[in-house]
Amino acid sequence: MTQLNLTGCKKRKRGERVFKLRTFCEPGYPVEFNGLFRQNIRALIELGTPETNLCSGMHSWSFQLELHQCPSVHIVLLVIEESIERSAYRNCNHCKYMGWGHHMICSKKFHFVVSSRETMPVIAAGISYEGSCRGSDQKAAKSNFVGLQGYLMHGVLHSNGFGHLLCVNGVEKGAELAGHEIMDLWDRICTALRARKVSINDVARKRGMDLRLLHGVAYGEPWFGRWGYRFSRGSYGVTEPMYRKAIEVIQSIPLCLLVHHFGCLNHEIPAIFTRYQALSGHSLVTLGHLFHFMIELKVHLPQENHMASDNSGILFDTACRWSPKRIEMATRVIVEFLRKAEFKWVSRQEVRDAARAYIGDTGLLDFVLKSLGNHIVGNYMVRRSLNPVTKVLEYCLEDISSTYLNQEGLSLNDPKGKACHKITRAQLMNDIAYLYRSILNEQRSVLTSGIFTSIPLATRIILDSKGLIKNYGGEVAPSDNVGVEGNLTFLCTALLKNKLDGEEEKIRTLPPYELIILPLDATIEELKKETERVFRETYWGLRSFIIESISGVNAKESDMIFRLVELCCCLVMEGRMVEEGIGIDDIYESGRDDCIVDCPCGAKEDDGERMISCDICEVWQHTRCVRIPNGEDIPHIFLCSRCEHDIVLLPSLP
Structure with a gap:
């Protein structure tokens, strides 16, 4: 990544804090994140520099991360808070395609963005939608930021701790940072903040x-498997x-x-x-x-040097204290001694002592013996193994002169053959x-x-x-004792029951459990109020949620919790929404998803791939599975094979 040119976009403020990029969000740096996700994200943004003219007026904070000190090179990490109330798109397709469509819509999204030269001016040019933008212009400004391509990194964490890594672009996109360094940064952020689960659509x-x-x-496993991402x-x-x-x-x-x-x-x-x-x-x-x-x-x-499988079999490095010629000489002495040993195993000390008669530099001998094991030298493979009885390193030669021949029949000891094995x-x-x-x-x-x-x-x-x-494990089981010492802890979820047309309609799926922390003398009423507060802040659809009862618990509001409820147990809080006009289906990430998926490949859910709907039965299928090429337009009229078959069987009209 080259140094970002922020001229006209964002100037460095006097006294602005600079963080080390490669240690940012390691334990204790910049602070100790010892709370829950909803607490840790607030602790992080308090350390950032508030930005007022970025991202169409959304609340945003910047972090200067130092990549190099001499010369000074920094990158800018932006943390942008997107309120769902003012968002152009409330539903999250990434949740839907990853199987989290049953999650309720969260009240906030936190975008973590490392911009490139191309994307930073676009973000900085956003005009506050509270001022000039109205209606469709406001939506366009927001969607322009969310859908902008070319970020070096763009990750999203919902307010419930679930999130998505949307893109990582390293050296191949002109960045000075490698892709694995960007992934290290993202992984440290998610770990430190105690995220729950993070998804990736792997198209790297x-x-x-x-x-x-x-x-x-x-x-x-995939490349992202290095950081613990697994098939889902x-x-x-x-x-x-x-x-x-x-x-x-x-x-x-x-x-x-x-x-x-x-x-x-x-x-x-x-x-x-x-x-x-x-x-x-x-x-x-x-x-x-x-x-x-x-x-x-x-x-x-090495970037510019080569590894040779001819004489020494050792990786030559220009920074090595010995010249290739001296290494080659020491190698020849060792191999000749092993050859005279008639391919028997010889201890490292015996080899070293015999070679010292010709090579006086013991440091050179130790280097060659360490580097030479299991390498090809001429027509021989130098084998090195630890004796299981004596626990001593031993060496021997294996003749491979008739094993490895190139396509022209050249031996590895042939000058032409050696040239073929320099990589x-x-x-x-x-x-x-x-x-x-x-x-x-x-x-x-x-x-x-x-x-x-x-x-x-x-x-x-x-x-x-x-x-x-x-799975980052940010659910925080009570046994973790993260910020809960000397308190009561409960894992609580919400069961929503609303009456529509005189009939009770229950919530489709319970939201993930949230850790509720209360003092030892807390009452049932305080438990309800704290749970209400947490779920109202976390989920947009529960902003008017009121708890009426606790499943399986029959108690008065003033009763002490510890006398009635077992410590660290899971509780289902039953209640309703006071605000009217919101349907149950409107509060889920998948929305009112009434479409039916029944594809020949076996898919029963929308996986984000291009699909087409039958004009008769309205069942959705992948275009690839019905042999519509990707570059080809979707036909105006499409019938699935089942409907085509049924039409053929219809009796002809007189």
């Missing part, structure tokens, strides 16, 4: 590769067992079969396999092993992208026999598994 890509597929093959909902009827099976199938494809299959069609793929098998310190058996090794290798490979970071990324396109993406026409027919299907299932959720 790098160099044209879908990371959920690439990392799924390499690690068995798949599109097109994909379930978690289907996802796990697809990962297992594609990871376990043997490389030997791929080499045999592509041998006469594509000579580059077997050459890539051989190249990285030679660099690996262990045998690469499956496609999952190969992708895992290649991605891990990228982390350790730069750029070459490594090109090889990963080539394998991705050839095996997982573009070349599916050649994967039409045997085990390979499962690759396109497994790939499709993994790509359709985009809905991820992390």
Whole structure:
């Protein structure tokens, strides 16, 4: 991320506090967040600098986060409070698509935004909707902020602690911050504030590769899995067992079969396999092993230097205190001694003592012995292992001269063969992208026999598994003792009962339990009032909620709680809304969702993918499942296969 140009948008205020980006929201920094989510979010924004001319007049605060000190580079984190009362769109489609459509509409949303050069001026140019904007202009100003693309980070947390990470854009979008650093920041924020659950629609890509597929093959989980995000909902009827099976199938494809299959069609793929098998310190058996090794290798490979599998087998670093020539000489001495040992296991001390007769620098020997284990040197693999009996490191050689040959039959000890096994970071990324396109993406026409027919299907299932959720555990069970010492604690939820047309209509689903904290001498009346306050502040639809009774508890208002209710129990508070004119369905995130989804793929709920409705039965189906290409317009008249079949069976008119 380059330094943001805030000229004309926001000038640095004198005395404005600057926070360290890489430690922001770590335990105790900038403060200790030891309350509930609703308390922690207020504690955070009190530390920010209030902004009055951003985001169409919504309450907002900025945080200066220092990325580098010399030269000074800062990024700006904006926290924007969106009130649902004044929001252009009350319902949250992200909740609906992630299976939280049964949640009540929250009274507030908190947006966490790290802007890019392109998006910061747009946010700053927002005109207060309390002043100039009216009607549709007001809605346009708000939706412009919410739907704006190109943020480096945009996350939303509802006032009940549930949220969504909407986008992360790292280096590939021109940022100086890497994507994993932005994710670290977001994860620390959610952890510190004690969020409950956060969802992600995983569409992350790098160099044209879908990371959920690439990392799924390499690690068995998506890229976001590094931060604890797991499969929650798949599109097109994909379930978690289907996802796990697809990962297992594609990871376990043997490389030997791929080499045999592509041998006469594509000579580059077997050459890539051989190249990285030679660099690996262990045998690469499956496609999952190969992708895992290649991605891990990228982390350790210098940006401009190379790793060679020829003489030393050691990663040369320009910052190393020994020259490559000296390292090569020490390596040759060690390998020659092991060769004379006739491929037997020799202790590290014996190897070191024998090499000291030729190499006087013990530091150099220790460095080479540490770096040399499980690397290829010439025609040999240097093996290193811990003896399970003596607990001593031991070394031996393994002759691999007849094992790894490149496509032209060149030995690894051949000068031409050595050149084929020098890998730069750029070459490594090109090889990963080539394998991705050839095996997982573009070349599916050649994967039409045997085990390979499962690759396109497994790939499709993994790509359709985009809905991820992390449980941050912010519900705060009473046993956590977070800010509750010396108090009574209860987990309470609300059961809403309103009478419509003389009949009692009960709430569809209970909202998540909220932790209620009261003094030891609190009464039943105080419990009701505190619960009313919490639910009124949290949910827009409960702003006039009144508790009439507690399910399973028969007591007077003045009775002491601890005599009647067991400590730390879960309570259902039954009540009604005083305000009239609000239907039960209007207070849920899914709204009045009367549409019926019955797709051939098995989907029974709206998953956010493009759909079309039958003009007769009005059942919704995915356009992909009824073979309407994505780039093609939806037809004016559409009949599902069931209705088409019924029409065909109708008797013809005379």
